[in-house]
Amino acid sequence: MSKPLSIPGLGTLTDGADLLSLDACSDGTFRVGRDGVERILTPADGRVEFVVFADRTLAYVKSALGYAAYYPVHPVQIERPVRAVLMDLDGTTVDSELFWVWMIEQTTASLLRRQSFRLEEADLPFVSGFSVSEHLQYCITKYCPDQTVEQARRYYFEHTRREMREILEGRGRADAFVPTPGLKDFLLALKADGIKIGVATSGLYEKAWPELVAAFRTMNLGDPAAFYDAIITAGYPLGHGSAGTLGELSPKPHPWLYAEVGRIGLGIPCEQRNHVIGIEDSGAGVCAIRLAGFPTIGMAGGNIIQSGTRPLCQHYCESLAEVLGIIRHSEVAS
Secondary structure, three states, X not given: OOOXXXXXXXXXXXXXXXXXXXXXXXXXXXXXXXXXXXXXXXXXXXXXXXXXXXXXXEEEEOOOOOOOEEEEOOOOOOOOOOOXXXXXOEOOOEEOHHHHHHHHHHHXXXXXXXXXXXXXXXHHHHOOOOOHHHHHHHHHXXXXXXXXXXXXXXXXXXXXXXXXXXXXXXXXXXXXXXXXXXXXXXXXXXXXXXXXXXXXXXXXXXXXXXXXXXXXXXXXXXXXXHHOOEXXXXXXXXXXXEOOOOOOOOOOOOOHHHHHHHHHHOOOXXXXXXXXXXXXXXXXXXXXXXXXXOOEEEEOOOOHHHHOOHHHOOEEEOOHHHHHHHHOOOOOOO
16 A cells, blocks of 8 residues: 555554555455455454455454454544553563563473474564464474474463462562563553553463562552452463363454453443553554554554554554653644
C-alpha cells in the first residue's frame, strides 16, 4: 500500500506500508474480488489477517494449534475522561522476556536431552508474545519433531514451578522480574487521577503472580492484588488429576483476555470502551486490544515495529511518562 487508506474499523492507516496485501485468507474462506471483499491485509508477522469489505472489516486470527477464529473489527478512538487503563504484563509492566525465553530454551533442552542447547536469534520472535503451547509447538517443529506438546508442557512446568518457588521465597534469579522504567510513578499517578488499572496477560497464573509479587516487592507497593482493580491471567494449566481453565487456545492476539479485564474485571460497558486505553509492547497484544474494541498505545522495546502492527496503535510511545501525558491529554504523541 503506497498511500494512506481508510479501512472500516481500523481507520486511516498512515503507516500502511507495514500491512501486506494478500489475495486470499490462509484458510481459503475469503478471496479479494469475491463476496464483496475489497482487500485482505496482514501485518508482517502474519498472525492476523484483516478481510476488508466496503462497510466492515473482519479479523482472522490464526492458531498454531488448529483453532482459528474470525472477529469483527470495531472502530476506536480515545474519549475523555479516560476511565481505565489496561496493561500487558511481560514487557510493559515487568521486564521478564529473557527469563521466559530461558524457560522455553530449558524445556527444549530437556526434550532433546541436551542441556547445552541454545535457541538461535531467529527463534526469538516465535518464543515470546503468544501462549506457552504455541511457543513450545514452534520449538518442537524446528528442533525435535518427534516430540509432542504434551511432553514439552510437562518439562516446562517442572522448570517453571521450580524457579517460581525460588523467586517467591526470595531466592532464584535476582534479575528475573524487574519493574519497567517509570512503572511506580506511572501507577501511582493513575491512582491519584482515579483511573482504574487492570492487567491482562497470556501467562498462566502461576507464572504471572510471582512476576507481580517480585516487581511490587522492588517498588515497595505492597500486595498487587490489593493495588490493581483487576488482574486477568490465562488461568491454570490442565494437569493429570486436576482441572485446568481456558487459556491456551484463547491467548493474544485473540481479544478475550482484554475483553475480560475490561468488561468483567473493571465493569466497563461495551458502549464505553473508548474511555479505556490498552497499553502493549507486542504485536499480538496490540491486535488483542484492538479486537477487544479498545484504543491502543504501543510501547517501544517490544516487537510492535517488527511485527508490522504499528498502524493499529493510536499512539506509539518510548516511555510510560509519555503515555501518562497522553492519558492526561497534556501532550500529543504520534
